[in-house]
Amino acid sequence: MIVEIKDLSVRFSTGRAALQALDCVSFTIEPGARIGFVGESGSGKSTLANTLGRLLPTSATIEATTFAIDGQAVPQLSSRELRHLRRDAIAYIFQDPMAALDPTMAIAGQMRLILKEDDASLSGRLEGVGIRNPQRVLSSYPHQLSGGMAQRVTIAMALMRRPRLLIADEPTAALDASLKREVMDLLFARCAEIGAAVLFVSHDLPLVRHYCDRICVMYAGRIVEERETAALFANPAHPYSRALLGAEPGAAKFGERLVAIPGVPPALYEPTNQCAFAPRCPDVHVTCSRHRPEDLTVDGGCAKCLFANASELREQA
Numbered sequence: 663m664i665v666e667i668k669d670l671s672v673r674f675s676t677g678r679a680a681l682q683a684l685d686c687v688s689f690t691i692e693p694g695a696r697i698g699f700v701g702e703s704g705s706g707k708s709t710l711a712n713t714l715g716r717l718l719p720t721s722a723t724i725e726a727t728t729f730a731i732d733g734q735a736v737p738q739l740s741s742r743e744l745r746h747l748r749r750d751a752i753a754y755i756f757q758d759p760m761a762a763l764d765p766t767m768a769i770a771g772q773m774r775l776i777l778k779e780d781d782a783s784l785s786g787r788l789e790g791v792g793i794r795n796p797q798r799v800l801s802s803y804p805h806q807l808s809g810g811m812a813q814r815v816t817i818a819m820a821l822m823r824r825p826r827l828l829i830a831d832e833p834t835a836a837l838d839a840s841l842k843r844e845v846m847d848l849l850f851a852r853c854a855e856i857g858a859a860v861l862f863v864s865h866d867l868p869l870v871r872h873y874c875d876r877i878c879v880m881y882a883g884r885i886v887e888e889r890e891t892a893a894l895f896a897n898p899a900h901p902y903s904r905a906l907l908g909a910e911p912g913a914a915k916f917g918e919r920l921v922a923i924p925g926v927p928p929a930l931y932e933p934t935n936q937c938a939f940a941p942r943c944p945d946v947h948v949t950c951s952r953h954r955p956e957d958l959t960v961d962g963g964c965a966k967c968l969f970a971n972a973s974e975l976r977e978q979a
């Protein structure tokens with residue numbers, strides 16, 4: 663197992679009160695697996711991605727029953743062990759490649775900070791991510807590269823040490839639509855070659871559907887549904903997943919209005935003993951405000967809805 667997470671909670675202390683960004687999140691990632699995390703803004707996707715590498719600010723408190731990456735208990739790692747984990751086992755790609763690159767250093771110098779290699783080897787790595795003029799790119803500074811080119815460079819750099827897990831947080835959000843597919847194809851193909859698992863965070867449901875084997879739908883800091891991709895799209899079990907799939911721009915037909923999910927997600931300051939989606943749920947039942955739903959098994963995964971399994975149950979309740 664590359665990632666083993668059980669009951670992971672993250673709270674940020676803010677001026678007002680503690681904000682519960684993650685609330686008892688559990689999941690695992692097998693070697694080479696491709697898992698997508700989707701959900702509205704503020705649902706906790708980036709917090710989760712950053713927690714895995716302990717990249718959170720000091721205002722964050724992490725609690726977990728199990729939090730292991732590559733067999734190592736992450737909360738217990740010393741700074742030195744954590745550096746090794748970040749250097750050897752996991753790698754990140756973020757939305758803005760320019761922010762990930764050092765503006766004061768040419769690309770070759772930045773790549774050599776990761777692995778000391780000669781120009782020919784570095785050129786080969788850039789060619790491996792579809793860069794046709796690697797020599798020019800090696801001698802360039804980040805501001806001299808286009809966004810697409812810079813993201814290819816960060817992919818090449820992220821994979822240099824053959825990580826076992828790549829965490830890609832909205833890696834193509836800053837790119838033109840025409841480049842998105844190309845960069846995503848490349849990212850997943852290169853990860854498959856080296857056997858790296860991918861944790862892919864995105865707002866783009868068609869992209870997640872295309873590339874991931876499993877999908878976790880997040881709402882208010884919880885994974886409300888985790889399913890095999892085909893099962894989720896064929897028959898979403900949680901009303902929030904259904905709403906999200908319905909609100910997806912790609913799902914709308916020409917001339918149809920987009921479906922927005924009515925209401926807003928809850929503020930995450932108060933612990934709640936009800937289903938957090940209840941105030942917005944089109945299928946809400948009185949029981950939903952009395953119970954905090956836990957996972958129910960559904961075809962190809964699980965969902966946190968009291969009525970995930972059987973609509974008849976809801977009618978009887």
Ligand SMILES: Nc1ncnc2c1ncn2[C@@H]1O[C@H](COP(=O)(O)OP(=O)(O)OP(=O)(O)O)[C@@H](O)[C@H]1O
Nearest residue numbers: 674676681683702703704705706707708709710719
């Ligand atoms: N450093 C921080 N201090 C306080 N609150 C934070 C901090 N980082 C994130 N949060 C809060 O935690 C919650 C989850 O945020 P997060 O960025 O993880 O969501 P997200 O699903 O990744 O959203 P988006 O899709 O917009 O990136 C939000 O309420 C956010 O305001």
